[in-house]
Amino acid sequence: MSRTLASTITRIRAFRIDLPLREGRYAWSGGNAVEVFDATVVAIDTAGGLTGWGEICPLGPAYLPAYAAGARTGIAELAPQLLGLDACALGLVNARMDSAMRGHPYVKSALDMACWDVLGQTAGLPVATLMGGHVGESIALYRAISQDTPAKMAASVRKYRREGYRKFQLKVGGDPDVDIARIHAAADVLSPGDVLVADANTGWTQHAALRVAAAVADVNVYLEQPCLTYEQCRVVRAHTNRPFVLDEVIDGLDMVARAAGDGAADVINLKISKVGGLTKARQIRDLCVSLGLAMTIEDTWGGDIVTAAIAHLAHSTPASHLFSSTDFNSYGTVTFADGAPARVNGRMAASRAPGLGVTPRMKVLGRPVIDVRA
Ligand code: MG
Numbered sequence: 001m002s003r004t005l006a007s008t009i010t011r012i013r014a015f016r017i018d019l020p021l022r023e024g025r026y027a028w029s030g031g032n033a034v035e036v037f038d039a040t041v042v043a044i045d046t047a048g049g050l051t052g053w054g055e056i057c058p059l060g061p062a063y064l065p066a067y068a069a070g071a072r073t074g075i076a077e078l079a080p081q082l083l084g085l086d087a088c089a090l091g092l093v094n095a096r097m098d099s100a101m102r103g104h105p106y107v108k109s110a111l112d113m114a115c116w117d118v119l120g121q122t123a124g125l126p127v128a129t130l131m132g133g134h135v136g137e138s139i140a141l142y143r144a145i146s147q148d149t150p151a152k153m154a155a156s157v158r159k160y161r162r163e164g165y166r167k168f169q170l171k172v173g174g175d176p177d178v179d180i181a182r183i184h185a186a187a188d189v190l191s192p193g194d195v196l197v198a199d200a201n202t203g204w205t206q207h208a209a210l211r212v213a214a215a216v217a218d219v220n221v222y223l224e225q226p227c228l229t230y231e232q233c234r235v236v237r238a239h240t241n242r243p244f245v246l247d248e249v250i251d252g253l254d255m256v257a258r259a260a261g262d263g264a265a266d267v268i269n270l271k272i273s274k275v276g277g278l279t280k281a282r283q284i285r286d287l288c289v290s291l292g293l294a295m296t297i298e299d300t301w302g303g304d305i306v307t308a309a310i311a312h313l314a315h316s317t318p319a320s321h322l323f324s325s326t327d328f329n330s331y332g333t334v335t336f337a338d339g340a341p342a343r344v345n346g347r348m349a350a351s352r353a354p355g356l357g358v359t360p361r362m363k364v365l366g367r368p369v370i371d372v373r374a
Contacts, residue, residue, distance in 0.1 A: 006048025007088040007122050012079040012111070013043040014072055014370035019057065019303050019332040026331070027147040029173025029203025034060045037301050037332065038068035041365055042075060042110040045373075046087055050121050053337070053358055054113030055305035056106055056273050057328075063201070064248065064274060064300060066106040074107025076370045082111065083374045087118035090279050097276075105251070105276030106300070112277025113309050113356070120355030127312035127357075128350040131282055135322075138347040139314050142167035142197070142296065142324040144331075147174060150185035157186050164345035167195040167324045169224070172212075173203020180215040187219045195324070199224035202248050206232045213240035222267070225249070234264050245269060245296070252276075256284050260291045267323045272299040272309055281313055289321045298326040304340035307348075308356045311341045315350035336364040 019037040027033040039057035046052070061067035081100040085093055093115050097108045120127045128134050143160040145153050145168055157168050170186050172179040183198050190196055198221050204212065209226035213236060216223075224245035226236045237244045246259055247269035259265050268288065272281045281297075288295050297314035299306045307329040314325035327343045329335070337358040341348040351357025 006046060007050065007086050007118055008047040009044055009082050009085050009087050010047050011045040011373040012082060012370070013045075013368035014075050015041040015043070015365040016072065016369050017041060017303070017334065017336055017365060019334050021331055022333055023146060023331070025146065026144070028171040029147070029201040030062070032060065032062050039303050039306075040068065040071045040075065040110060041305060041336070041360065042114045043368075044087055044111070044114040044118060046118055050118055052087060052114035052117035052121065053305050053356060053360060054110030054117065055302050055309070056110040057300065057302040057306060058106060058273070059300045064106070066273070066300065071107055071110070072369060074101065074104050075111065076372075077101065078107060078111060079370065079372045083372065087115040088122055090115055090119065094277070094279050105280070106273040109273035109277040112279050113272070113305070116278045116309075117355040124354050126350060126352055127278070127309070127355060128316040131313060131316040134315050134350060134352070135317065135319050138344070138349040139311070139322060139325050140167060141165060141327050141343060141346055141348060142169050142195070144169045144326070145171060145186070147171040150178065150181040153182050154185040154189050158189050161189070161194070164343070164347070166193060166346055167197070169197045169199050171201065172198045173200030176204065176208040176211050179212055183212070183216050183219055183221055187221060195222070196220065197222040197224050197245060199245070199247070200226045202228040206235055209236045210239055213242060217241055224269070230255070230259075230264070234262065237264055243267065247271075250274075253280070253284055253287065256287060256293070260293055265293070267294045267296060269296045269298065272306070272313065274300060278309060278313060285313060285317055289318055292321070294321050294323040296324045296326075297322065299328065302328045303332055304329045304335060304337035305356065305358050305360070308337070308340045308351065308358045311348055311350035312356065334364065336361055
């Protein structure tokens with residue numbers, strides 16, 4: 001059987017899995033919170049008997065234009081279009097997805113991810129190798145600190161610092177006076193070398209953001225995505241001396257190019273599903289490296305497979321441009337795949353096994369909710 005035939009897509013399944021949180025709840029700006037994440041795992045089977053795995057998990061329906069049931073509806077719509085394609089031909093797979101469905105990048109992410117897993121297994125190489133090679137032994141992770149009172153958030157920073165994290169992303173974007181107190185309280189428990197980011201997740205109005213920025217001008221903190229629009233963020237950027245991160249508005253290559261041209265950010269937050277999968281995320285990653293723009297490399301949320309995909313993309317990124325990454329699988333209580341990265345002292349490593357290096361536990365995944373075959 002030829003290589004192309006062996007990697008021909010013959011069947012696509014999707015599984016729904018609930019991911020409850022260890023802390024019970026994850027809260028961010030605008031009064032938003034999630035208690036149980038709703039993830040969708042995708043399996044792509046090939047004619048040669050390989051199975052590639054992908055995952056998509058939106059941060060609830062209120063964060064980005066994405067929601068869990070929408071991911072499954074979109075995957076059911078797209079999957080028949082991919083049967084018969086070569087899973088290793090990632091450019092062709094993405095072109096087919098983009099011609100069959102306009103937009104909806106999050107729908108395409110798990111399908112693209114699963115094709116990368118097939119490509120790696122076919123080549124006998126880890127995805128990180130295909131993306132440039134493992135840089136060093138491991139990568140540094142940030143810990144998201146769920147929104148709470150200033151004292152409780154500072155206590156949470158202390159707790160996760162004891163577990164080895166050195167980078168902390170405070171969920172602010174609420175009342176500006178409380179947020180100022182949150183930032184000061186967290187900064188007070190940090191040590192030299194630690195990194196603090198105040199992430200408003202679009203939650204501040206422009207005037208509130210300017211008040212916070214002025215009040216923390218002498219704090220060693222990054223400001224992330226203060227306001228809803230790019231234009232508002234640029235105004236805040238122009239008036240603060242703090243390093244600046246853009247996240248939610250960076251939804252594709254064109255926005256990266258625009259932000260870089262405008263000098264609108266020092267760091268961007270690259271989320272795999274926000275831009276449509278690993279193929280497009282890698283393109284953006286490589287552009288950012290060439291432009292000298294640092295990145296937090298992660299996803300909207302996820303479990304073991306998303307964490308593995310993040311690890312491969314982040315671990316193959318030059319250390320000079322990798323600001324931080326995330327181990328989402330440590331936030332939840334459910335393990336559904338073996339071989340996924342496991343955090344050690346606030347760091348993780350991408351698998352050295354072929355593909356993504358994950359083996360799902362079929363008993364945990366249960367029966368597929370989507371199943372299409374040639
Ligand atoms: Mg963010």
